[in-house]
Amino acid sequence: MDAVLANAARPRKRLSVLPGFGLTMGFSVTYMSLIVFLPLSTLFLMTARLSWDEFWGIVSNDRVLAAYGLSIGGAMVAASVNTIFGVIIAWVLVRYSFPGKKIMDGLVDLPFALPTAVAGIALTAIYAENGWLGQFLAPLGIKAAYSRVGVVIAMILVSLPFVVRTVQPVLEDLDAEIEEAAASLGARRWASFLRVIFPTLLPAILTGMAISFAKAVGEYGSIIFIAGNLPGKTEIAPLLIYLRLEEFNYPAATAIAVGMLAVSFVMLLVINLLQAWTRRSSQT
Amino acid sequence: MAGGGATLMAGMRARSAAGRVSNQDAIWFKWMLISLAAMFLTLMLVLPLAVVVYEALSRGVGTFWKAAVDKDALAAMRLTLLTVAFAVPLNLAFGVACAWAVAKFRFPGKSFFVTLLDLPFSISPVIAGMIFVLLFGARGVLAGTWVGNWMAENGIKIIFAPPGIVLATIFVTVPFIARELIPLMQAQGREEEEAAISLGATGIKTFLRVTLPNIKWGLLYGVILCNARAMGEFGAVSVVSGHIRGKTNTMPLHVEVLNGEYQFAAAFAIAAILVLMAVLTLVAKSIVEWQAAREFARLANAEGAQ
Numbered sequence: 001m002d003a004v005l006a007n008a009a010r011p012r013k014r015l016s017v018l019p020g021f022g023l024t025m026g027f028s029v030t031y032m033s034l035i036v037f038l039p040l041s042t043l044f045l046m047t048a049r050l051s052w053d054e055f056w057g058i059v060s061n062d063r064v065l066a067a068y069g070l071s072i073g074g075a076m077v078a079a080s081v082n083t084i085f086g087v088i089i090a091w092v093l094v095r096y097s098f099p100g101k102k103i104m105d106g107l108v109d110l111p112f113a114l115p116t117a118v119a120g121i122a123l124t125a126i127y128a129e130n131g132w133l134g135q136f137l138a139p140l141g142i143k144a145a146y147s148r149v150g151v152v153i154a155m156i157l158v159s160l161p162f163v164v165r166t167v168q169p170v171l172e173d174l175d176a177e178i179e180e181a182a183a184s185l186g187a188r189r190w191a192s193f194l195r196v197i198f199p200t201l202l203p204a205i206l207t208g209m210a211i212s213f214a215k216a217v218g219e220y221g222s223i224i225f226i227a228g229n230l231p232g233k234t235e236i237a238p239l240l241i242y243l244r245l246e247e248f249n250y251p252a253a254t255a256i257a258v259g260m261l262a263v264s265f266v267m268l269l270v271i272n273l274l275q276a277w278t279r280r281s282s283q284t
Numbered sequence: 285m286a287g288g289g290a291t292l293m294a295g296m297r298a299r300s301a302a303g304r305v306s307n308q309d310a311i312w313f314k315w316m317l318i319s320l321a322a323m324f325l326t327l328m329l330v331l332p333l334a335v336v337v338y339e340a341l342s343r344g345v346g347t348f349w350k351a352a353v354d355k356d357a358l359a360a361m362r363l364t365l366l367t368v369a370f371a372v373p374l375n376l377a378f379g380v381a382c383a384w385a386v387a388k389f390r391f392p393g394k395s396f397f398v399t400l401l402d403l404p405f406s407i408s409p410v411i412a413g414m415i416f417v418l419l420f421g422a423r424g425v426l427a428g429t430w431v432g433n434w435m436a437e438n439g440i441k442i443i444f445a446p447p448g449i450v451l452a453t454i455f456v457t458v459p460f461i462a463r464e465l466i467p468l469m470q471a472q473g474r475e476e477e478e479a480a481i482s483l484g485a486t487g488i489k490t491f492l493r494v495t496l497p498n499i500k501w502g503l504l505y506g507v508i509l510c511n512a513r514a515m516g517e518f519g520a521v522s523v524v525s526g527h528i529r530g531k532t533n534t535m536p537l538h539v540e541v542l543n544g545e546y547q548f549a550a551a552f553a554i555a556a557i558l559v560l561m562a563v564l565t566l567v568a569k570s571i572v573e574w575q576a577a578r579e580f581a582r583l584a585n586a587e588g589a590q
Contacts (some may be wrong), residue, residue: 017478019487021389024381031378035454036403042418042425043411089321096314104322106570107548109290110329112509113565115516117536118555121543122332125339125552132335157328161290169294189309218408221536223516225543238519245414245523250423257411268406272399 043261046254052152058255063232068259071237073217078155083209086163087201093164096170108164112159116221119157124226127153146228151236154223155216162215163208169233170204171279203278210274215269218260290569292464292505293471296577311379317392333559340556343549351553359530360554363446364515367534370450371457371509371514379461379506384491386462387469390475397465406457409519413452416524419441444526449534452520457510464506466501472498501576505569510564516558 047055058064092098111119126146127134135146136198144150174197183190219240227234237260244253340348351357382401386394404412418424420442426432435442442448476498480490496503518536525532529543535554542551 017481018388018474018490019481020491021385021391023386025389025391028378028382028470029387031374031381032400032458035451035458036400039415039419039451039455040403042415044420045425047486085321087322088317089325092317095309096318100320100322102570104325106566107325109331109566109569110333111563112290112564113512113516113569114332115518115536115539115562117539117557118336118516118562119332121539121551121555123335125335126331132331153328157332160328165290165294214406218411219519220408220410221522225540232300238408241408241410241414242523245417245421248421248423250357250418250421253414254418257414260408260411264406264408268402 011077023263024176043254043257046250047258050251050255054251055255055258058203058252059259063235064237064256064259066232067237067240067256069237070148070235071217072261072263074148074151074155074236075159075219077152078159078216079209079213081152081165082160082212083205086160086208086212087167087205090167090171091162094168108161111160114160116219117225120154120222120225123150123154123157123222145226146234150226150228151223151227153236154218154226158219158222159212159215162211163205166204166208166211166278167201170201174200200281203274207271207278210267210271212270214264217263217267250275290509291467291548292502292573292576293359293467296573296580332565336555339548339552346551348553349550349555351550352557354550356530356533357538357550357554358544360533360535361557363449363532364534366446367445367450367453368511368514371453372511373511374454375457376461376503376507378458379465380503383460383465383469384495386466388474401459401462404456409456409517410523412456413520416448416452416455420448426448443524444528444532448524449521449532452524453514453517456517456520457513460510460513461503461506464502464509468499468502469495501572502580504574505572508565508568512562515561526582 050058066111089104089108093101093108094264124131124145125148126132127137128266129135129138129143129145131145134144142149144153182196183189218238220236220242224239227236227239229235229239237256241253241256241260244250244256293345301538350471385391386398420426420435422443424432424443426435440447442451476494477490480494483491515538517534519538521534522540525534525537527533527537529541533541535558539551539554539558542548
């Protein structure tokens with residue numbers, strides 16, 4: 001209440017009492033322009049040099065479509081796996097106390113700190129036919145390394161933290177009283193989870209899932225080690241861009257990238273909408 | 285914060301949350317979930333760390349050491365350190381300036397500007413590298429223009445050279461520190477700085493004496509995350525590097541080159557050094573979270589006592 005009165009009483013001019021707006025804003029905009037916007041603008045310039053037929057010819061090629069399919073399909077599977085285990089991990093970290101909990105909490109952020117090349121070389125060593133886990137999977141007829149399974153495993157690793165870290169704070173804020181009320185009214189554990197807890201968590205879960213997907217769909221470093229990179233089979237879209245650039249075929253690289261960016265921008269939009277929904281539903 | 289992930293504020297909450305123990309869940313259910321979580325994290329995260337350390341040391345410490353002090357490996361370490369030495373301070377300066385403008389002032393288009401800040405997080409690292417090739421590459425936008433000709437005449441090489449690696453790394457790490465500071469400085473408001481200014485302090489003095497102590501943990505946290513990503517970036521750097529041994533290979537790229545040459549012992553030796561850096565990053569991050577949570581609790585207690 002005091003704050004509201006203070007704000008109302010304060011003349012508007014006081015907003016500009018602090019110095020440095022021109023300097024900091026000018027520096028920020030210049031920096032962003034030089035580092036981010038200017039390089040990004042080349043994408044539009046290069047795309048503009050392509051006719052629609054040329055663009056479509058590149059993008060609708062079988063090899064390109066297979067690569068898109070693997071990147072998008074693999075990312076969907078990875079995001080789904082991370083959603084299931086992410087909710088479990090967030091639940092365990094918020095609701096229970098057990099030895100090693102702090103280590104588990106810290107470990108979740110490992111993918112932010114671990115270089116993707118290291119993740120890639122490590123997963124390949126584990127899942128190769130003579131690897132720690134690969135040797136048990138091979139007799140079962142499961143080829144994990146150098147297959148689509150390997151692509152998905154690498155995607156899971158790099159996008160692991162996002163669902164945990166979006167669900168965790170919402171679960172912490174969840175009012176215990178609502179649950180207790182539901183319980184005292186005779187709701188059973190599962191009913192109270194499905195009717196009370198799950199709907200509150202849903203926006204955060206979907207946000208985390210979308211961020212997970214966005215990260216996995218563009219992933220490159222860890223995947224190229226484990227994928228085997230067979231054209232049309234285990235070749236991801238970012239690798240195809242890399243190969244076209246290596247051949248100095250900039251138009252083809254640009255066209256494939258524009259297709260991927262379309263997916264990224266849709267995801268960015270979805271994530272922003274979901275985050276607005278998360279804020280709304282956690283405020284009420 | 286698409287793709288941003290870790291923030292100090294979220295980390296602090298996790299640290300300070302006393303761990304509300306739910307005694308409503310059956311004990312078997314509790315331990316089943318804990319086991320599932322532990323199994324998943326062991327499989328996806330602990331095992332990869334273990335396999336790298338095992339592979340690096342299984343052929344003896346001598347082999348490891350020989351690979352680590354190899355001429356090309358040392359060149360890769362130098363290039364990685366050089367890249368970090370540019371990317372972190374520049375993005376720190378940008379982060380502080382950007383957070384000051386965004387958090388302490390109102391201006392039209394602010395939320396749009398903040399959304400644009402996330403762009404480097406939301407595009408594929410390969411595309412991040414690609415745009416610099418499209419700009420400076422042999423058949424890029426600048427090739428044949430007066431800028432391109434001037435650069436060619438003066439022997440300025442960006443692509444397949446260290447400047448391209450530095451630029452691509454800066455691009456992918458732009459948002460880290462700004463993203464950390466904006467919510468922190470917004471939450472702290474303007475009152476303290478306004479008081480300092482109205483008492484006659486200069487802008488710089490106000491920032492150093494009033495703002496900086498308030499944001500120091502967030503700043504450090506952003507620097508730690510920015511540093512980890514700058515050291516470990518692969519996709520963006522891979523596109524602009526050209527993989528010239530001893531010249532344009534960073535440590536992660538050197539891992540790929542050695543792996544491709546079936547020099548697994550050497551590849552895992554470099555990977556193990558990067559694993560050590562990642563673990564140190566996590567430890568440093570946790571320490572900052574604890575310190576910040578402790579200080580936050582102390583301030584909250586002091587305010588409560590008044």
